[in-house]
Amino acid sequence: MLGARFDFDLHNERRLAEHLGSSPADTLARFRHVVNSSTAPFGPVQAWLGEVVVHAQDIRRPLGIEHTVPMEAATSVAVFYAGRDFAVNSKSTAAGLRLVANDGPFASGNGPLVSGSTLALAMAMAGRGAYCDELNGPGTETLRTRCGPAAPDDNQKGPGE
Structure with missing residues (x-):
């Protein structure tokens, strides 16, 4: 968020680009890979x-x-x-x-x-x-x-x- 100067839309756009795969199937595979992840953003x-x-x-x-x-x-x-x-x-x-x-x-x-x-x-x-x-x-x-x-x-x- 800091890098996007607290612009939520820009932050979300950057994060989406970071996680998109080369195809819908690749994106789904990436998503499935992290479903059980225990990493979380800071905050309550x-x-x-x-x-x-x-x-x-x-x-x-x-x-x-x-x-x-x-x-x-x-x-x-x-x-x-x-x-x-x-x-x-x-x-x-x-x-x-x-x-x-x-x-x-x-x-x-x-x-x-x-x-x-x-x-x-x-x-x-x-x-x-x-x-x-x-x-x-x-x-x-x-x-x-x-x-x-x-x-x-x-x-x-x-x-x-």
């Missing part, structure tokens, strides 16, 4: 779990692919997002709101209530405004405005992504 594990959960939903939802994110994973991501701004401004997005999951133990903050599934709360904190349609409570519209405008394809990107 919950941040990288959030990357997996959020971006997997970014892909699944528009394609209509149903998937249940394990509650332990969704809760871990929601707790992390409510507690700090890292890859996204999730803590800032949730500031001044009381977020309460209706399907698990997650609860955070003070202020107008926003309730819904743990996953929908985490996705909204990650800037995915379309998930606000699944949330209820007097703080929901505040949260929606902080997510930014919803993209036509289900708000694929959040602020700064």
